[in-house]
Amino acid sequence: MFKLDGRWCALSLDRVAGVDDPGEMRIVPGAPRAVAGLTEWRGRVVTVLDLAILTGAPPFSGLRCLVALAPPLDGTAFLVPAPVALRSHDAPHAASRNLSTPSLLDPIALVSDVAAEVSRLARSAPGGRLPRRNI
């Protein structure tokens, strides 16, 4: 879980493959604005999506973490603000950490929105290519 726009957000652990510092990021020209770029994680190329843009939150600054998603969304990662914490389901432990109830995010829905946007851009672009502008 992490804090986005002042609110705690959480991803289910079975949707997460791992966390890491975002390495060198490659910008993808003509990609939707939510696509932060491509990077390498554990020997694989993953597509990095900016979670703030996806959720409509203001862009964040400071340390960021890369949250790689588990299958069936493997090859995709979210860029989230640091720090990232773990929270188990037992309430007393959460109360002791003084954490409020987070909003559980649905990665599949978020990625689907991006995929739909990519398809729309591909259809509208001449020759089926993405336009050289950001959404």
Place this chain on the structure above:
Amino acid sequence: MKKKLAAWFLVLAFVLALVGVLVPRFQPDPFWSVVLIVSCDLVVGLGASWLLSSLLTRRLRELAAATSVISRGDLTRPVQLGGDDEAAELARSFNVMVESLVTVVLEVRATAERIQGSATSLSITCAEMNSTTGDIAATAHDIARGAELQAARVSQTRDTTRDLTASVERIADRARSVHEVAAEAAERAQSAAGDARRAADAIAQLADRITSATTAVDGFRSKADEIGKIVAFIASISHQTHLLAINATIEAARAGEHGRGFAIVAEEVSRLSEDIRGFAERISSISGEILEGSRQVGEGIRLSVSAADRVREVVHRTATSFDGILESSQTTLERSAEISRLTEHQREDARCLAASLEEISTIAHRNVGGTEEASASTVQQTAAMEEMARSAETLARTSDKLARLISIFRVG
């Protein structure tokens, strides 16, 4: 004349002889004798008297005729009486007297002419002198008015000089006070110049110490930067450890029941990394505060050094100004001393001037009296000259009258 007298004596002797002859005849009657003798004597006496008077009166008539001519002023004809008698002698004496009278008349005539000339000249001179005396009187009157005006002006000048003397004395007092103040100002300027130089030296030492402190602060900031870098490195390691613990937890969750112990360790590692991150953030915050404080101290030191430099410059200029003030004060002191001396001299001169003006005023008032007396004297002199002119005119008339009187004498 002598012959006549001899004849008359003979007649007389005859008569006397006849009487002598006749007398004895009438001796019986003494009365008649006496009568006869007396009668004879009377006759003789009368005859002799007549004769003598005749002789004498004739000579005297001649002398009277001559004197009558002289009395008419004709001194040209001397008395011509011959003989050796008293009438001739008188005539000669009379002629001598006439000659003397001629001399006197000539002398009187010449003198009268000279007196008339002199009287005329004197009259003219008197007239001229009268005119001149009038001018002198007018001038004396003007001089008297001028003397009065001069006395008034001198009195006014004396009063002004008294005021001037009082002012000069006040100025002298002020000059003495100024001299004392200038001496005090010079002393204070000298003290202030010394203080300013000492302040400049102290500020220079302070600036040097602040500059030394700047080096120390820079070193301190460098250490703080190094601490910041170390803290950032620790934070980075903590972050990496935290991420590693999260990944370990994720892997332990996938391992199921077999990964539960590993998950607990991963959670402890994560908690430890968060504590480290908290301490690192705390150290980073303190380091940032130290850096900010060092920066502020450095900025303050820089401002202090700049201010010290400016103050040192100002104090230097102040010291220079005080040197100039000291020099000016010394010059002012010397000049005020000179002014004080001059005003003292001026005071003495003013007193002497006042005394002189007092004396001049006295003399002027005295001159007023003198000129008034002179004016009165000229008036009197004018009157005297007029009197003299009148006397000269009288003298001229008198001399003219004398000349006319003398003119009746013909002397040749």
